[in-house]
Amino acid sequence: MTKKSMDKIMALAKRRGFVFQASEIYGGINGFWDYGPLGTLLKRNLREAWWQDVVLFPCRGALGPNGEPVRMVPLDTTIIQHPKVWEASGHVAGFSDPMVDCRESKARYRFDHLLVFAPASGDTQGKPYFAYLTDSPSEAKQKKKAEKAFGDVITIALSEVPKDAWARVLGPDAEKVGSLTEPRAFNLMFKTYVGATAGEDDVAYLRPETAQGIFVQFKNVLDTTRVKLPFGIAQTGKSFRNEVTPRNFTFRSREFEQMEIEFFCHESEAAEWYRFWRDTRMAWWQSLGLKGENLVLREHDREERAHYAKEGAGVSDVEFRFPFTDPGFGELEGIAHRTNFDLGQHQKFARTNLEFFDSDRGELLPNGSRKGEKYLPHVIEPSAGLDRGVLALLCEAYTEDPSRPSPELLRLHPRLAPVKGAVFPLVNKDGMPEISEKLHAELVRKFYRLGPIEHDVKQSIGKRYARMDEAGCPYCFTVDGETASAQTVTVRDRDTGAQERIGIDRVAEFLAQKLEQS
């Protein structure tokens, strides 16, 4: 298979109205993207597919490891939460890695990554400290200089250099000492102010993940829905991260949409639920057409895991091979056993008991009921990127077939296709447009909930097919010379170009069947 060109995919995305640069007429704004008409439909269809298969019909009826149907309830929480939420979650601390800038080389380093060569004796005698980064060219270079200055050298962290000696630190890529700035917090959360007065007491943050809203409302959901553990809470919504380097089209954006499940269970069952969700989520992406070697499930090493998941049963990523990551992969969804870290943190910070009383556990009592057990549930989190999903689908669906008169097409799954069908008269005369308009009106009435049905009478039939190919429309119905007498139309398949004749009264049935085959 020839490697797909990201440039061509981006050109198509722009040309056909899938993705636009945000604020484009003002020169764009780094890390933000808008969806055009077709992109909006595609994104909505993917979100809707997730909603159907997670919330409305969880796992499409598959039983969980406990042998029961999977329980799931929906939630919709705010983008701006109480600032304490982010202290409890660790985002305020974790997001503010102090950074050090070099005034001379303009390089920026993580403060806790910077090491210095210092004399073994401890006294530099007015000579510089030689700062470096491990495994960077600066290491050998600085070591050589340090050894020349001091003889025996030792390594210490930059943070251990006394503040009054800061001016004698030679930056890793600098020629003169004293070029490094004080370490500065570099918060990846977007900051805003609540209330019109906008004082420092009114600081709030745009959420960097939707998950915390779920944890914070965990108790309310329990108290109002009669759900029992194990069960999940599902939410879709925007999140914001002030990324250092937005990159790769929409892949790393500063504003993005997540589709998250927080699945709550007893600690003893966490490992099997983790495996269940990992495999279920992988299969879900496959069911939408991301198949074969472009999609992998990758288990993280323990060292790779986030702070909240270090002790858990595991973390996996569903990863897709994008043209810009090839031969590597980029993350679509992370499935993590977050242990009971988050609920524990909120319990502590909010001073609220978030334990669940499980009446199905504990010793069996003489009357046949159980004593019950109170515990802080563990959480399995399948967290998917909606925008990344859309991008992966576009990349996977994009096909160039030079043997076709219109070489570019999007082989999108019918369930996800932004346009569900199109009706054309073969030519714009002989009564054909009247028949096609009628058929089109009928299909619109029947399918508007799923997506638009197009009708086009202009230009040649080939051009109209080509337009639908680029929009990813799976089926075109053409009224031709036989239609009036035989009451049949042709159906043209997007992926093969093959045609068959079906009765005009069977078109809706045909399309419904094709769209439901998923």
Add this chain to the structure above:
RNA sequence: GCGGGAGUAGCUCAAUUGGUAGAGCGUCAGCCUUCCAAGCUGAAUGUCGUGGGUUCGAGCCCCAUCUCCCGCUCCA
């Protein structure tokens, strides 16, 4: 943040030593057209990414800035 490359019509790209901005495709209208971007006629669309500067004159030269792509870095 560093290094490299690039910004001209919706898309892909031209424009000689600095001299009033073009093509193909697409779009729209009309004709034509009986199954795959066909043909004919016509039309619309650009502050040449943005802001300064040099010059009689700047798409082109200079400075700044923004955005995109690639490689590092980052991705809790």
